[in-house]
Amino acid sequence: DGGITQSPKYLFRKEGQNVTLSCEQNLNHDAMYWYRQDPGQGLRLIYYSQIVNDFQKGDIAEGYSVSREKKESFPLTVTSAQKNPTAFYLCASKPGVGRNYGYTFGSGTRLTVV
Amino acid sequence: AQRVTQPEKLLSVFKGAPVELKCNYSYSGSPELFWYVQYSRQRLQLLLRHISRESIKGFTADLNKGETSFHLKKPFAQEEDSAMYYCALVEFGNEKLTFGTGTRLTIIP
Numbered sequence: 001d002g003g004i005t006q007s008p009k010y011l012f013r014k015e016g017q018n019v020t021l022s023c024e025q026n027l028n029h030d031a032m033y034w035y036r037q038d039p040g041q042g043l044r045l046i047y048y049s050q051i052v053n054d055f056q057k058g059d060i061a062e063g064y065s066v067s068r069e070k071k072e073s074f075p076l077t078v079t080s081a082q083k084n085p086t087a088f089y090l091c092a093s094k095p096g097v098g099r100n101y102g103y104t105f106g107s108g109t110r111l112t113v114v
Numbered sequence: 115a116q117r118v119t120q121p122e123k124l125l126s127v128f129k130g131a132p133v134e135l136k137c138n139y140s141y142s143g144s145p146e147l148f149w150y151v152q153y154s155r156q157r158l159q160l161l162l163r164h165i166s167r168e169s170i171k172g173f174t175a176d177l178n179k180g181e182t183s184f185h186l187k188k189p190f191a192q193e194e195d196s197a198m199y200y201c202a203l204v205e206f207g208n209e210k211l212t213f214g215t216g217t218r219l220t221i222i223p
Contacts, residue, residue, distance in 0.1 A: 097209060
């Protein structure tokens with residue numbers, strides 16, 4: 001079954017702790033993205049990667065970090081520097097560079113800071 | 115900077131009535147525009163994109179560069195159309211997909 005897998009589905013974190021959200025795809029897509037979804041604010045881009053070992057900041061990168069060591073994987077770390085980390089996080093991918101490709105989304109991870 | 119505006123957070127329409135979800139954008143170049151939909155308990159998925167000029171599930175959207183709009187329309191609403199709809203834009207030479215804030219469409223039986 002091809003697609004994007006995000007894990008875990010629900011995640012709880014204590015204040016001051018870092019936490020890593022997993023995103024894996026078996027679609028052989030080159031580009032991967034992390035979005036944050038908040039009620040009333042839509043989806044905002046955190047980081048994206050067009051190729052292995054390269055990534056760029058999105059619109060709200062502060063307090064987050066990523067890595068892209070493998071084509072299939074694009075984990076997102078929410079650091080203690082992120083002031084308001086409670087949110088729904090979505091990972092996406094697309095086949096390659098170029099505007100005509102549709103994005104495939106994962107099912108999301110809901111992070112709650114307790 | 116690119117920006118996508120969806121002025122309606124909530125929209126309720128009776129079954130069988132026409133639907134129009136508004137989307138306006140601000141971008142000086144040549145945009146590529148999309149509509150994404152998220153049904154209850156399902157993943158966000160692509161509904162349609164302007165370059166394809168296609169009709170999906172009875173929905174169409176026309177890019178109006180003069181009015182900088184990309185409104186989503188359907189002549190007769192169905193109950194299964196109830197969902198969250200997002201308009202999104204990609205600018206030329208940029209790989210970032212920018213979303214609007216979304217409109218929650220509810221079809222009243």
